[in-house]
Ligand SMILES: NC(=O)C1=CN([C@@H]2O[C@H](COP(=O)(O)OP(=O)(O)OC[C@H]3O[C@@H](n4cnc5c(N)ncnc54)[C@H](OP(=O)(O)O)[C@@H]3O)[C@@H](O)[C@H]2O)C=CC1
């Protein structure tokens with residue numbers, strides 16, 4: 001039976017995910033026996049489409065590429081246009097809602113509402129949006145559980161690199177005493193390009209063009225995006241309900257070309273580091289730029305690559321290095337969550 005999907009937010013990641021479905025449809029069906037069918041897409045300015053039997057993804061991409069809007073999708077019997085995200089979540093026949101709207105670092109909205117509406121209508125949610133996980137993890141997890149649905153968000157930390165699944169699956173049984181890493185692709189890319197001679201604005205523009213930056217890139221450069229990832233790691237991996245106010249947060253906006261030159265003279269390199277440490281006084285968390293030695297493994301993590309080290313009591317430190325941002329990489333995170341939901345469903349049925 002098809003697993004029906006409703007996509008809320010159709011920007012870079014949404015379109016990247018649809019392209020993955022177009023590319024992998026046959027393999028998903030042959031090797032994983034999964035038939036993922038997009039029945040709804042709802043985007044604030046690009047418009048909205050719903051067909052209970054599924055949308056033609058080639059026509060969806062053609063419409064958006066040629067006109068920037070879903071309104072150019074051809075009319076067909078049974079097609080409904082212009083539902084809001086609320087109408088879509090409540091009235092679609094989708095099993096799972098894929099939430100890919102922008103991350104609001106102050107309120108987590110409208111994505112928190114999107115999750116609530118979905119859970120109350122017994123729909124799973126897969127999301128790349130960090131806001132709801134960082135700000136409302138406990139209440140939304142409870143709501144999902146009470147309604148017998150799943151809530152997965154691998155893409156929220158390090159895009160398609162399994163930064164959440166790794167500690168939750170293969171590292172389980174360890175006590176994790178510290179988590180530390182480079183957790184933002186945009187700023188890591190910018191620092192690299194600024195070392196290569198670009199100025200701050202040029203480097204940011206490139207990162208935006210490559211699809212790494214947030215809709216409001218202030219979240220990247222001022223460290224809020226890393227702060228949110230630290231809150232997610234604290235809540236989800238350490239089980240500690242850390243709050244935003246408890247984390248000192250500084251981004252890279254104040255780092256000048258002169259600072260980069262000074263680091264170079266000292267045999268060092270600037271990196272924006274997020275960290276969480278278990279102490280007797282509780283979990284200590286910081287987000288701040290640090291100069292790391294050039295022979296530190298973190299110094300070699302460049303561009304939009306990220307790295308995270310889990311310090312474990314039994315297995316010792318384990319470091320994961322991989323993409324921290326990117327359209328295809330984040331689209332993959334959605335796919336792996338959907339494969340997990342499909343497998344879970346089959347296990348329950350079997
Ligand atoms: N890009 C990346 O590398 C990564 C992104 N993420 C997260 O994934 C999410 C999506 O990222 P990305 O695709 O790059 O961002 P974009 O800004 O490209 O896309 C977000 C889309 O959501 C739409 N939108 C905003 N509000 C609503 C709403 N209320 N209802 C429906 N649609 C809405 C926007 O519409 P419009 O523009 O038409 O207003 C836009 O098309 C973000 O939360 C981001 O933090 C996570 C990991 C990596």
Ligand SMILES: N[C@@H](CC=O)C(=O)O
Pocket residue numbers: 156157158159183184185186187212213214220225324325326
């Ligand atoms: N803007 C973020 C996207 C992924 O979370 C980043 O640059 O890392």
